[in-house]
Every structure is written in structure tokens, then in C-alpha cells.
Amino acid sequence: xxxxxxxxxxxxxxxxxxxxxxxxxxxxxxxxxxxxxxxxxxxxxxxxxxxxxxxxxxxxxxxxxxxxxxxxxxxxxxxxxxxxxxxxxxxxxxxxxxxxx
Ligand code: HEC
Numbered sequence: 447x448x449x450x451x452x453x454x455x456x457x458x459x460x461x462x463x464x465x466x467x468x469x470x471x472x473x474x475x476x477x478x479x480x481x482x483x484x485x486x487x488x489x490x491x492x493x494x495x496x497x498x499x500x501x502x503x504x505x506x507x508x509x510x511x512x513x514x515x516x517x518x519x520x521x522x523x524x525x526x527x528x529x530x531x532x533x534x535x536x537x538x539x540x541x542x543x544x545x546x547x
Contacts, residue, residue, distance in 0.1 A: 487539075488536075488539060488540040488543050490536045490540075491536035491537045491538070491539050491540025491541070492540050494529065494533050494536055494537050494540075495537045495540055495541065498527040498529060498533075498537075499523065499527065499537070501527065502526065507544075508540065508541040508542075508543070508544030508545055509544055509545065509546050510546070511541070511545060511546065512545055512546050512547045513542045513545045513547060515545075516538060516541045516542050516545055517538065517542070520534060520537055520538045520541065521534060524537065
């Protein structure tokens, strides 16, 4: 009799909890990263920018240029800094995020 009650209790627990758990695991982290914490998305680009772009001149600030200006500046400068296209793209994302427009 005890066994029967236990099995019934755990079965209804599973049914009650399963949908909630799936929703929290799949939706919340993605939303946090892309919407409520944009800095997470740009962290890689910021690190690359901070470590590579202040070697030959003072480190520029993203707000010093417009998005369009950054699009022209970053490709030749990434070549100067010997970065690969992925890194170049991450830096561009970061500086355009903080750009003046
Ligand atoms: C190997 C040296 C070197 C590295 C590394 C370097 N730069 Fe430069 N940068 C220069 C020189 C030289 C100039 C000035 C001459 C020119 O404009 O081409 C310059 C100019 C600039 C300017 C001013 C451009 C303008 O038109 O006013 C910006 C902004 C800039 N760099 C950003 C960056 C960024 C972002 C990075 C990292 C991806 C970077 N630089 C890495 C050498 C470098």
C-alpha cells in the first residue's frame, strides 16, 4: 500500500513540474544574454579591443566615432593588429554598440 502511494505521488509531481522546468531552462538564459544583459554579448569584442587597439596609439573610445565611421576604421586597423575576421567582427560589434549613433 505504501509503495502504491509513493508511486502515485512521484508520478503526479513529474507531471506537475516538467513543463515549468523546460520553459525556465530554454527561455530565460537566452533572454538574459541578448536583451537584459547586452554587455555579455559584447564582452569578447571589448576584451579584444582593450588588449589590441591601444598598442600603437591611445585606446579610442567607441563613442568617438559613428557606426559608419567604425565600419571603415575597424577592418584596416584589425589588419594592423593582426586579428582574424571573427575577432574583427567582434570588435566591430562592440564599438558600434557604443558608437555615437
Ligand atoms: C600596428 C599599429 C596599430 C594597431 C595595432 C592599431 N592601430 Fe589604429 N592606427 C594606427 C595608425 C598608424 C593610425 C593613424 C594612421 C591612419 O589613420 O591610418 C591609426 C589610427 C586609428 C584611428 C583614427 C582613424 C581616423 O580616421 O581618425 C582609430 C579610430 C584607430 N586607429 C582604431 C584602432 C582600432 C579599433 C584598433 C584595434 C582593432 C587599432 N586601431 C589598432 C596604428 C594601429
